[in-house]
Amino acid sequence: MNMNKLFPMNYLIMLDFLDEEEEELDENTQCMFKRKTRIIRPRMNxxxxxxxxxxxxxxxxxxxxxxxxxxxxxxxxxxxxxxxxxxxxxxxxxxxxxxxxxxxxxxxxxxxxxxxxxxxxxxxxxxxxxxxxLSKEYIKFPLEPEDILRTQAGNFEKSGFIRVLGAIDCIHITIQSYGGEYAELFRNRKGFFSLNVQVIVNSKLQIMDIVARWPGSSHDSTIFNNSRIKHRFEVGEFGNSLLLGDSGYPNLPYLLTPLINPKSPAEILYNEAQIRTRSMVERCFGIWGRIFPVLTIGSRFRTPERTMNVIISCAVLYNIIRSNVEENITIDQYNNIVRNYNENLHADERRYLIESYFQSCL
Structure with missing residues (x-):
């Protein structure tokens, strides 16, 4: 049978064109969906x-x-x-x-x-x-009386301030803006985005407590007022132990801040001892940031949760490193000095220590 009679010539030419186009399309499709060769790089241990x-x-x-x-x-x-x-x-x-x-x-x-x-x-x-x-294993306050006494003795040997369990302060960890509706909450008073991290350290510059969930606009005292460690001190979990903070915190029976205008020699001595003891938290921030520059350079994560995990991880690793630091502490000498001041906390513990302990040191 003559095909030209059944199908016009133009129709046959169009069929040939469609066949060629389909072949080209198949080749392009194969190139497009061709699986990328898996490259196994030599991994360096x-x-x-x-x-x-x-x-x-x-x-x-x-x-x-x-x-x-x-x-x-x-x-x-x-x-x-x-x-x-x-x-x-x-x-x-x-x-x-x-x-x-x-x-x-x-x-x-x-x-x-x-x-x-x-x-x-x-x-x-x-x-x-x-x-x-692992933070609960490596970041913790001393609970046993012997451990509390040893921590207090270590802090006492630094500057002569009795019954101090730790120094508290906050540090701003730089972040990239997370965007969204609440992005500006993370902009701090200095104008950059950050997480405001509360830390309490001891004389070995170890981190005993850390709170890393607050945005940069939060005030230091706000973080402390809503922290679990405040409740633990208020219920007397650590006896008559004290925390030292800067003037950004309220003066409480268990949290002592410096005097704004010290006048008497005892007040001046109190301020000097308070500032020298409190400096250990500033030194901790400096060492912590030099060991782990990711805290100072700034993170580029997209969610606060991922940034918090990195901060807590660096705190755990930092405590592992600081655990190798040895201290020579004479607990007996500290016991003899503090024996006369092992009373319950007073309503104005700062004034009591100034008029009793620091006055006797002159």
Whole structure:
């Protein structure tokens, strides 16, 4: 049968054109949906490469401390997958530690270890959450009478202020604006976005309490008034122990602030001892920020929760590092001095100490 009689020539030409176009479309579709070749980079386990000193300089922790920490969080870092080349818990920990100790972009950390940028970002959040979960173990107030007395003696040897359990202050951790309806709540009085973090430290410059959930516009006294540690002092959980704060806090029986205009020698001596003792929290902020520059450079996370996990994680790691610092404390000498002042807290404890203890020191 003659095909030209059944189908006009123009129709046959159009069919040939559609066939050619369909072939080109198939080729383009194949190129578009072609799976990207999976590249497995050589992953560097710097724990085995560096010696003890080089490892501590780059990751801040000692090797033995890193192993102890890894043992506690490895169950949350193990991938439950049948895929090969899963990133080991040790390499995940090293990625997070390197990020904290440099404050650099995640892509630089990923190239340093040999993983993708997306994997490094997820790992930082995963490890931060795991370390932050250990905060109750590493960030805590002394509860036993012997531990409280030892902490007070350590603070006393710094400047001669009795019954001090810790110094309190707040630090602004720079963040990138989270955007949204409540973005301006995070802008502090200095004009940049931050989280206002409350910290209480002891004479070893260890962090005994941390509150890292308040936006930068919050006042220091507001954070303290709504904190759990205030309630614990008010119910007498720590006996007649004292906290020292700056003039931004209210003067309370258990929270002593400096005098605005000291006049008598006893008042001047009180102010000097109060300021010298309180300086330990400022020194803690300086050391903490130098060890973990991610706190001072500023985070680029998109949610406050991720920033909080990094802050708490750095506090846990900082306490692990400071636990290796030794102190020579003479508790017997402190007991002899404080024996006459182990009374219950007074309504105006600051005035009582000035007129009794500091007056007797002149």
């Amino acid at each position: 710097w724990f085995n490469i560096y010696n003890a000193d080089d490892f501590r300089k780059r990751f801040r922790l000692r090797k033995e401390d890193a192993l102890i920490l890894l043992q506690k969080i490895s169950h949350t870092l193990t991938f439950k997958t049948d895929w090969n080349h899963a990133i080991s818990p040790m390499i995940q920990l090293l990625i997070a530690l390197r990020f904290y100790s440099t404050g650099s972009f995640v892509i630089i950390i990923s190239e340093f270890v040999g993983v993708s940028n997306a994997s490094a970002t997820k790992i930082v959040h995963r490890v931060s959450s795991a370390i932050a979960a």
